[in-house]
Amino acid sequence: MIDTIPEPEDVPFTVQLKALLDQETRYQPKLCGLRIIESAQENGLRMTARLRDFEVKDLLSLTRFFGFCADTFSLAVSLLDRFLSVMKIQPKHLSCVGLCCFYIAIKSSEEENVPAASELIRISQSRFTVSDMMRMEKIILEKLHWKVRAPTPLLFLRLFHSFILQQLDMDSKKSLNIERLEAQLKACHCSFAFTKIKPSLLALAILAFEVQEQGLCELTETQDTLQLQSHIKGGDLVCVRELVGKCLMEYSSTKCSRPSNRKLRWLISGRTARQLKRSYYKIAHLPTIPEVAS
Template sequence: MHQLAVSHLWCGQSISLLKELKQCCAKESSFLPRDSGLKMIEAAPAENHNAVSAKCRDANVEELWGLTSFFGYSTQTFVQAVNMLDRFLTIMKVQAKHLPCIGVCCLHMAAKMVEEERSISPTQELIRISHSKFTVSDLCRMEKIISEKLGSLEQHAVTALTFLRLYHTAFVSLTAGRVEFPSIVTLEAQLKACTCRLVFSKARPSVLALSLIAQELKALQSTTAMKVVQQLQKYLKISEGELLHWRELVAQCMAQYYSGECTKPDNKKLVWIVSRRTAQNLRANRCCVPGLPTIPEGNWDESESEDSCEDMSCEEDSLYGSPGSDGGGAYFPSTFLSNCRK
């Protein structure tokens, strides 16, 4: 009976939703990071500060999550910023010293695409809060480089968040309130946690989003809900093996995420109370920020340029520490990181 009801709904009110899912599936490959570049990042030793390693990339993304929370930006801004970051890192041979500038620049570009104009942080304020060693002109120059290398940047890139929201709408519609379904806020928080790990950049957005939902529904043991998962899987031509592979990684990620071993950002904006003298020092420091060294624009298959300028390591301390944790450490313990790379 439930299967007939679900089929009937697919043929009726959800036809437009199915078409939108199909259109997004056709476009998702255009927003995927280059696989060869992802492998290069994974292969880079964590202790090598000349190349961007997976550890370095993940630490930078966690800091972007902290900035997203601080400025009250949406999940879409964060996910779109990381998508641009990964795509850029996998087509360009980037030195670790330039990663902070690239990450902040991607966040600023994503905010301008997604957020309302009055909600966008001024460039100088973004640089100051992130405690970065570059100037406004450096950020503008980096924005131009990223735009040129990534080509035309769409306001609404097709990401795992795109599919997550479409799937959620489909489930709520098709089950008609008969199944207790996780809120979109919970699912988005889980997606942000996955986004902080490079391994999930390998997944197709449609598959990662469905894996998150399928993992949540597993605990509910709802036959109706699982039938919807199977129908979506069949409609979007997602193999059982592919879905199972990413479900297992998502389950491992969520086990760490909900454990007491890892710190998570709270969703409230950080509030600073500083003295007048501290505020004056901050303003003074903004006037003497060293410039960003010249950034070589070589691709992955080109030789790396040597740069003897001041080191800008990705492990540089930031004013806000680990996002939302007051410097309490990374989101995930090292055990999860090593297991993902096996």
């Protein structure tokens, strides 16, 4: 049976937060597996952090193409990172793993228009079959023990945002825009650096970064309250907030790209990283971080 997190209705903030905090550790990617990926060399034989980031950007492009919600993308990234941290896969299988995680997330997020597996394969220009995808989906679910709907950073971000809005006047509410915060989270999802960070910490760090950027000094006490209730150390929050700022700066100044199919085959054949770098192609429909309303 697929494990799910019930949608709270009129549940007090503290109860919702405790429920998410109680579960987030169980859904974290395995650190040992992430370290193996982080230390892997770009030789086409092992999964690397760079290839993981390329795949996440592909999933983000597909999310935008189909018009799926942010929940679907955030859950797909969670599934992908959890699976990669417990299974050693070859780079040539990454696109199948990524698309299967995306498909599972689509169905788990209860999207209105769920595309057929064949349509996903066609749009993503993948070279595996529907049967390949169905087999891989079964493997992913079994390795994750059918625990699908993880407490993602997006769930924490929305919960924190709703809590903090209660402390703001109308003008300040416009400055702390949830769409902008979600776009910032999507950018962070595209960086392997955040895979080791707890969802609650990442969500609060994004919120703290935006509070700092917008100069909302009146929220300092509320932010401290959230930090205390989430059992987050001040030093950890500062470090991750700075990491978020660095990520967003790089994201806004760097063209998002991934290796072409031809180049990926070269990489698998043991070609050099320089050859890989020369054949990246741009992904359309990646999110821009909206400006704050004046």
